[in-house]
Amino acid sequence: MTTATESVTVNVRPLADRVLVEPAPAEEKTAFGIIIPDTAKEKPQRGTVVAIGTGKKDEPLTVKVGDTVLYGKYAGTEITVEGREYLIMRESDIFAII
Template identity: 45%
Template sequence: MSIRPLGDRVVIKRVETEEVTRGGIVLAGTSKEKPQEAVVIAAGPGTAEVKMEVQVGDKIIFSKFAGTEVKVDGQEYMILKQDEILAVIE
């Protein structure tokens, strides 16, 4: 199954990073914040008013409370509007 976003929406997958404290302790997944970095998996066609500025494969930073989390075939994704994306990492 695949996800095809509509309009100016994008499907992203969070980039999982291992977080280590100053003392060298690796934090477990439940005790740390979810990352705000992700990779664009799919992008909609845009709208007459909104030209899509991101494309598949772009690494992005998005708003902390953005989007909707979905689970497809056991994988977790987020669907959000392009205006909730803050920056593209180059």
Template identity: 45%
Template sequence: MKLVPLGDRVVLKQVEAEETTKSGIVLPGAAKEKPQQAEVIAVGPGTEEVKMEVAVGDKVIYSKYAGTEVKLGEDEYIVVKQNDILAIVK
């Protein structure tokens, strides 16, 4: 199966959460914060009002409570509107 976003929507796959802090402390599963950084997996065609500014493969930062979580097989994705993406990480 493949997700194909419509309109100005983007499919993201979250990057793995950090398991240790910078000082070397190992975090248990419950203490890990969900990362707000993800990789763009698919991009919709846009709309007449919205030109798509992200491309497949871009690393992005998105709003904390944005999108809809979707699970396909073993993989989990987040479908967000483009305006929920805050920045592209270069």
């Protein structure tokens, strides 16, 4: 995962209203300090936008690169680029910018 000062350059350019999101890492511990095994980890529903398309003709995109977003549990398609995991999804799959 990248830090706020580290920029991500990806050689993927989403088309139309699609965005490329880097998912946040899954939680390692519960609030009480119990370590969660890999087999029981929930898929994250939060991530950072790393690339955006141009939007539709009459509908510009509202998210921008660097936004932290919430999306549906099964939203998007998982892809691997240069050894990193990303999700590519339509902007309509994004619920909120946080």
